[in-house]
Amino acid sequence: MPQDSFGREINYLRISLTDHCNLRCVYCMPLRGLTFVPGDEVLTASEIEQVAKAAAKVGFNKIRLTGGEPLLRKDAVEIVDRLQKIEGITDLGMTTNAILLPDLAQPLFDAGLRRINIHIDTLDPARLKRVMRFGTFEQIWSGIEAADEAGFAPIKLNSVVVRDYNEEDVVDLARLALERNWHVRFIELMPLGGGECARLSLSQYVPNPETKERIETELGQLREIPPTSPSDESRNFRFGQGAGVVGFISPVSDPYCGTCNRMRLTADGKFHLCLLNDHEVDLKPALRNGGGGKAIGDLLAQAVAQKPTGHRLDEGVSTQRRAMFQIGG
Numbered sequence: 039m040p041q042d043s044f045g046r047e048i049n050y051l052r053i054s055l056t057d058h059c060n061l062r063c064v065y066c067m068p069l070r071g072l073t074f075v076p077g078d079e080v081l082t083a084s085e086i087e088q089v090a091k092a093a094a095k096v097g098f099n100k101i102r103l104t105g106g107e108p109l110l111r112k113d114a115v116e117i118v119d120r121l122q123k124i125e126g127i128t129d130l131g132m133t134t135n136a137i138l139l140p141d142l143a144q145p146l147f148d149a150g151l152r153r154i155n156i157h158i159d160t161l162d163p164a165r166l167k168r169v170m171r172f173g174t175f176e177q178i179w180s181g182i183e184a185a186d187e188a189g190f191a192p193i194k195l196n197s198v199v200v201r202d203y204n205e206e207d208v209v210d211l212a213r214l215a216l217e218r219n220w221h222v223r224f225i226e227l228m229p230l231g232g233g234e235c236a237r238l239s240l241s242q243y244v245p246n247p248e249t250k251e252r253i254e255t256e257l258g259q260l261r262e263i264p265p266t267s268p269s270d271e272s273r274n275f276r277f278g279q280g281a282g283v284v285g286f287i288s289p290v291s292d293p294y295c296g297t298c299n300r301m302r303l304t305a306d307g308k309f310h311l312c313l314l315n316d317h318e319v320d321l322k323p324a325l326r327n328g329g330g331g332k333a334i335g336d337l338l339a340q341a342v343a344q345k346p347t348g349h350r351l352d353e354g355v356s357t358q359r360r361a362m363f364q365i366g367g
């Protein structure tokens with residue numbers, strides 16, 4: 039397994055399939071001034087497969103497909119099919135806003151996808167419209183039900199907590215983990231991209247200890263579950279009688295950089311070395327000029343070696359050149 043210069047074992051590749059999205063969450067994607075990667079610069083299914091094969095060869099075993107919205111790719115099911123066949127990849131997941139899952143949940147499951155994380159910020163239709171902007175609660179809920187029916191288990195729901203938008207709604211979301219065998223996880227806002235989304239992420243930030251307290255006040259005490267893996271970014275809890283799990287992902291109030299095991303690949307073929315920094319290693323010339331698996335493997339090793347030790351949000355430093363939809367979370 040590749041180790042970075044701080045001894046961290048990097049075995050998890052997050053692949054962004056596209057920087058387009060059918061939603062416009064207030065902290066992720068601005069409404070105006072958007073520019074997208076030109077179509078011919080986006081990695082093809084075959085190029086993504088080449089990178090995944092090279093990664094598996096050096097010891098990566100976990101891949102997550104993300105975006106933008108990964109299901110906007112017409113070949114999303116084909117990509118799942120190609121990647122799940124790669125020897126050494128034992129854990130293939132996807133993060134999606136679920137809008138297209140009513141049609142795609144079953145084909146994705148049949149192609150071999152087993153892990154799905156669905157992003158929903160509130161169960162209140164009016165407030166969901168305000169925070170996620172283009173989608174509706176009904177669409178996302180239908181997508182969650184489709185994933186459940188297709189056999190994905192456990193379903194993981196991710197909610198970003200935003201002051202004055204949905205911070206009260208964490209209670210209704212957490213209640214789902216009392217009733218269902220789902221994982222409901224709360225994510226702290228991170229300021230990426232330097233624009234209006236970054237500014238909102240700073241001004242509307244809610245620390246997860248506050249969210250946890252709000253949930254416990256309404257629904258009872260949460261008991262921590264020992265982590266199954268040191269690199270799990272979520273601290274997980276259960277209610278005494280709960281069927282599911284409540285998780286807290288706290289990159290700002292409780293950074294987990296010391297156990298980071300991730301490398302990220304952008305839709306335009308760059309290894310992005312740390313979510314909250316600008317460092318990148320460009321892979322596309324090697325992919326497009328016939329460098330082959332060895333050249334890709336060498337660049338991946340270079341990217342792992344150059345991974346920064348951690349983020350510097352407390353010094354006001356974050357990724358400037360890309361917003362979240364251009365990296366994938």
Ligand code: SAM
Nearest residue numbers: 065066105106107133134135157227228362367
């Ligand atoms: N479109 C898919 C989705 O929303 O799940 C996948 C891509 S989205 C960029 C991945 C994750 O990033 C989502 O769970 C989203 O909530 C989270 N995210 C986006 N912007 C964020 C921000 N500024 N701070 C924290 N999380 C953010």
Ligand code: SF4
Nearest residue numbers: 059061063066106135
């Ligand atoms: Fe789209 Fe996901 Fe960003 Fe929302 S968080 S705008 S769904 S990419």
